[in-house]
Amino acid sequence: MTPALRVGGVVLAVAIAAALPFFLTDYRTFQFTQALIYAIVLLGLNLLTGYSGQISLGHGAFYAVGAYTAAILMDQAGWPYWATLPVAGAVCFGFGFLFGLPALRLHGHYLAFATFALAVATPQILKYKGIEHWTGGVQGIVTLKPDAPFGLPLSQDRWLYLFTLAIAVALFVVAWNLVRGRVGRALVALRDHPIAAEAMGVDAAFFKTTVFGISAMYAGIAGALGGIAVQFVSPDAFTTLLSISFVVGIVVGGIATISGALWGALFIQFVPNVADQISKAAPWAIYGAVLLVFIYAMPGGVAWMLRRVAGSLRRA
Numbered sequence: 001m002t003p004a005l006r007v008g009g010v011v012l013a014v015a016i017a018a019a020l021p022f023f024l025t026d027y028r029t030f031q032f033t034q035a036l037i038y039a040i041v042l043l044g045l046n047l048l049t050g051y052s053g054q055i056s057l058g059h060g061a062f063y064a065v066g067a068y069t070a071a072i073l074m075d076q077a078g079w080p081y082w083a084t085l086p087v088a089g090a091v092c093f094g095f096g097f098l099f100g101l102p103a104l105r106l107h108g109h110y111l112a113f114a115t116f117a118l119a120v121a122t123p124q125i126l127k128y129k130g131i132e133h134w135t136g137g138v139q140g141i142v143t144l145k146p147d148a149p150f151g152l153p154l155s156q157d158r159w160l161y162l163f164t165l166a167i168a169v170a171l172f173v174v175a176w177n178l179v180r181g182r183v184g185r186a187l188v189a190l191r192d193h194p195i196a197a198e199a200m201g202v203d204a205a206f207f208k209t210t211v212f213g214i215s216a217m218y219a220g221i222a223g224a225l226g227g228i229a230v231q232f233v234s235p236d237a238f239t240t241l242l243s244i245s246f247v248v249g250i251v252v253g254g255i256a257t258i259s260g261a262l263w264g265a266l267f268i269q270f271v272p273n274v275a276d277q278i279s280k281a282a283p284w285a286i287y288g289a290v291l292l293v294f295i296y297a298m299p300g301g302v303a304w305m306l307r308r309v310a311g312s313l314r315r316a
Contacts, residue, residue: 017165026157031269033161033229036168037222039265042249043175043258044218049247050256051179052211053191055108058115060243061122062092062216064233066223068126071141071233072134081146081228085167088224089217096216100209119243126235140234143227164225171218176258178214187211252294254301263302267294 021029041063048054069091070084099118106114126135135141148159178184186207189197198204227233245268253264275286298305 014165014169018162021158021161026155029155029157029161030229031273033157033164034226035262035265035269036161036164037226037229037265038246038249038269039261040168040171040222040225041219041246042253042261042264043172044215044222045246046250046253046256046258046261047175047178047187047218048211048215049250050260051184051187051191052208053187054103054208054212055112056115056215057112057240057243057247058118058122059215059219059246060238060240061115061118062096062219063223063226063242063246064122064126064235064238065095066092066220067227067233067238068135068141068223069220070224071143071227074143074228075141076134081143082163084228085221085224089221092220092223093213093217095220097209097213099216100212103212104205104208116240116243119240123235123238126238136234138235140232140237143231143233145228145231160229164229167221167225171221172258172261175218179258183207183211248291250301252291252298252301254303257301257303259306260301260303267302 020032024032041059045056045059048056066088069088070081073079073084073087074081099115103111103114125131127138128135129137145156145160146163147156148154152159154162179187186197186202189200189202190204190207194204230237249264249268250260251264252267253262254260271290272283272287275290276283278286294302
């Protein structure tokens, strides 16, 4: 596919996505907003795991930090919702970078366990009475969903979807340029041949901690958007299951792919709902069965399968 056709396809896809909420109910629009938010998290996680090779089972913690940062600024400081996003991203970048420093000594499943411990501890920390004044403790914080600006004739859900879509497109463009440039080549080199990469002058400590911070920043921005969309944040909303779902998302969508974040987000957003509609008694059994089908049918993820199909069509 030529670059012009690729760009044209992306523009067409964004145009269709922008028109989507005008043909859906507010509830369905809210669901697609959540899918876009999850896509941002999965994109950041794929930068870390897919391109850098660092396994994280704790991105739900960074998502929670971003959500609480936005909620506290809106609730206690009266900030507008849009102004909380860069702050949430910056805070999570700092946390991710600092966590990445000791993580340099950990590899493989040891790093996965360390990040999993972070995911387990975060809900309990958010309930701690010493910071209850800020976090609301077990009661959480209620936020308000924003109205469309400038008197635009849009419902709150439609406006928030379009706002989230704009943020997601911008972050996807940043990630695309990142992986195609010097940083992306350095990360892949460190993932595949770390000793050779360091021998060629790649600063492993700098790149690994920086990509950890960038990945956490993506999760933090997504968390802020998620808190605004749901209008409520509480510690119990950020369980370890959320972090595991993010890992499932990048596996289903496709490891080390940009578009895979979208497919993985659609999976973790809609498949549990479909499973619940099929069986109220055992929805997670249905979810597990569907996940197994995806893994066996598309071991490289949806994005890789679509690439193979497109390649076959071009050859035909």
